[in-house]
Amino acid sequence: MSDTPVADIKMSARGLSVHYGDKLALKGVDLDMAAGEVTALIGPSGCGKSTFLRCLNRMNDTIPTARVSGRVILDGEDVYGPGGIDPVLLRARVGMVFQRPNPFPKSIYDNVAFGPRLHGLYAEGEELDTVVRSSLEKAGLWNEVKDRLIEKGTSLSGGQQQRLCIARAIAVSPEIILMDEPCSALDPIATAKVEELIDELSQSFTIVIVTHSMQQAARVSQRTAFFHLGDIVEVGATEQIFTNPANPLTQGYITGRFG
Numbered sequence: 001m002s003d004t005p006v007a008d009i010k011m012s013a014r015g016l017s018v019h020y021g022d023k024l025a026l027k028g029v030d031l032d033m034a035a036g037e038v039t040a041l042i043g044p045s046g047c048g049k050s051t052f053l054r055c056l057n058r059m060n061d062t063i064p065t066a067r068v069s070g071r072v073i074l075d076g077e078d079v080y081g082p083g084g085i086d087p088v089l090l091r092a093r094v095g096m097v098f099q100r101p102n103p104f105p106k107s108i109y110d111n112v113a114f115g116p117r118l119h120g121l122y123a124e125g126e127e128l129d130t131v132v133r134s135s136l137e138k139a140g141l142w143n144e145v146k147d148r149l150i151e152k153g154t155s156l157s158g159g160q161q162q163r164l165c166i167a168r169a170i171a172v173s174p175e176i177i178l179m180d181e182p183c184s185a186l187d188p189i190a191t192a193k194v195e196e197l198i199d200e201l202s203q204s205f206t207i208v209i210v211t212h213s214m215q216q217a218a219r220v221s222q223r224t225a226f227f228h229l230g231d232i233v234e235v236g237a238t239e240q241i242f243t244n245p246a247n248p249l250t251q252g253y254i255t256g257r258f259g
């Protein structure tokens with residue numbers, strides 16, 4: 001495993017393993033994710049990328065057969081430790097955007113206001129309006145929806161729905177945003193918009209993105225981790241991984257020999 005030192009570590013995994021029943025899906029992986037960077041997770045289908053990502057905000061807690069061991073450290077604190085972070089608060093700090101846009105069957109406004117209301121962050125009215133607007137602006141959606149905030153989120157196009165989900169994630173001011181193949185259900189134009197957005201968001205948030213598109217990983221990330229059969233085989237600067245991978249498995253994957 002080749003690696004370059006990470007300057008400012010926001011989150012790290014140490015010896016992180018996940019079983020689903022008897023099946024070992026993640027085999028004790030280590031990874032550092034730097035503040036203000038985009039970390040891309042790549043690798044063949046079924047190699048544990050989503051499983052890893054879901055550990056970072058304890059989404060695996062919601063899968064009855066899943067058992068997590070090892071450590072996930074956020075700003076020096078073990079999120080699975082005794083007296084660890086409350087999962088609901090953790091998910092406000094570590095937001096998530098899924099493969100299929102999943103707006104709630106509520107208005108555009110209420111989708112974005114959902115998290116702030118859940119956590120009682122802002123007063124109804126002007127204060128909440130301001131947060132909804134700025135979240136939609138940051139998600140690059142404001143101009144498209146400002147006159148239709150009371151319409152259902154599900155009435156938007158797929159690409160708009162995904163940006164709405166990003167606005168919803170941003171609205172609680174997370175520190176980290178996890179994205180699991182956020183463009184896989186989008187057309188190329190919507191994908192380009194979301195990729196541009198990821199680049200902008202990386203100024204303010206630490207981002208971890210799973211992608212099956214190596215072009216996407218190369219375009220949006222600064223560091224890339226290559227997963228294979230539940231292990232991280234190689235991690236390093238994105239450019240190095242794509243131009244000069246150290247591991248033959250990585251080489252095979254990026255040149256399309258398997259995957």
Ligand SMILES: Nc1ncnc2c1ncn2[C@@H]1O[C@H](COP(=O)(O)OP(=O)(O)O)[C@@H](O)[C@H]1O
Nearest residue numbers: 020025044045046047048049050051052063065
């Ligand atoms: N909820 C689940 N129950 C049982 N097995 C699962 C579950 N989710 C994933 N797995 C298994 O764990 C392994 C890793 O899956 P996953 O993390 O989804 O991989 P990836 O995201 O890289 O495609 C696969 O073998 C998959 O079948």
Ligand SMILES: [Mg+2]
Nearest residue numbers: 049050051210
């Ligand atoms: Mg997956």
